[in-house]
Amino acid sequence: MKTNIGIKEENRHAVAAQLVKLLADEYVLYTKTRKAHWNVEGPDFHSMHLFFEAQYRQLDELTDGVAERIRKIGHYAPATLTQLLQLTHLTEATARDNDSFGFLRELLEDHESIIEFLRGKINPFANEFGDLGTSDYITGLMETHEEMAWMIRAHFKK
Template sequence: MAKKEVAASTQPINIGISDKDRKKIADGLSRLLADTYTLYLKTHNFHWNVTGPMFNTLHLMFEGQYNELALAVDSIAERIRALGFPAPGTYKEFAKLSSIPEADGVPSAEEMIRQLVQGHEAVTCTARATFPETDAAADEPSADLLTQRMQIHEKTAWMLRSLLA
C-alpha cells in the first residue's frame, strides 16, 4: 500500500498551468499564507491583551478578525496544495516568509489598532504582488482567492483606521 501512496504523490499535475508558473504562484501564496498567519497570531494576541476604555469593542472586533483569518489560512494552504506544492506550516518558515513584524510586549490599544492596520495593508500588498503571476498563467482560482483576500483586508484596514480618526 505504501508504494501506491508514493506513486500517487508523484502523479504529474495537468491543470493547464506549467510547473514553473505553478511554482511561482505557490511561492507567492506561501508568502501570503505567512503574512496571514502572522497577522492571525498578532490579532489573537491583541484580543487577549487589549485593555482600556474600548476594551469590549476591540476585544470583540479582534475576535471576529482572528476567526476570519483562521479560515483564510486554510483556504490559502489548500490552494498551495492544489497547485502541487507543500504549504509552509511552521513558525520558522512563516518568520522567513512574512513581511509583518511581531509585536513587542503589550502595546496600548491605539498602538494595537495601528499595527493591525499596517498588518492588513501588508497582506493586501503581498496578495497584490502575487496577482500578476496568477493573471499571466490564467490561474483563475488563485486570482479569485487573491481578490477576495484583498477585499477583506482593505475593508478591515479601513474599519480599523476609522477608530484612529
C-alpha cells in the first residue's frame, strides 16, 4: 500500500537516503562498542566492560529506532553488512591495543561525527523536505549522542 503521510514521495526518498547513512553509522558504532566491550583489557577492565555494555545496549535501541523511522516514511532499511559498510561515514578498522582509552578515543570521534551529521540534517529535513517528524526525531537522537559523548569525554578528565 502507498505511504500517504503528507510528505511528497521525492522528499521522503531524499530523507530516507540520509537516514540509511545514519543507520549504517549507528550500526558500525554499535559494532565497535561491542568490540570494546569484548576486548578491553587493563586494570580498569571490569568498570570499562560494564561501561561499554551500557553504551552498546543504548546504541542497539538507537539503531533499531533509525531503521523503524526509515520504514515509517515508506522505505526499506538496509540490512546487510555489505550495504551498511558501503553507506557509513565511519571506518570499522582499528589498529591499536585493547586499552580502554584507545577504545574511548575512537568511540568519541565516532559519536562526534554522528552528532555533526545529525546537526546538519535537522533544518533541511524540516524546511526543505517538510518532514518535521524526522527532524524532531534526529534532534532527540543528536541529544542522546551528545550525552553518550559527554560520558566518554568524562573519562579523560583528571
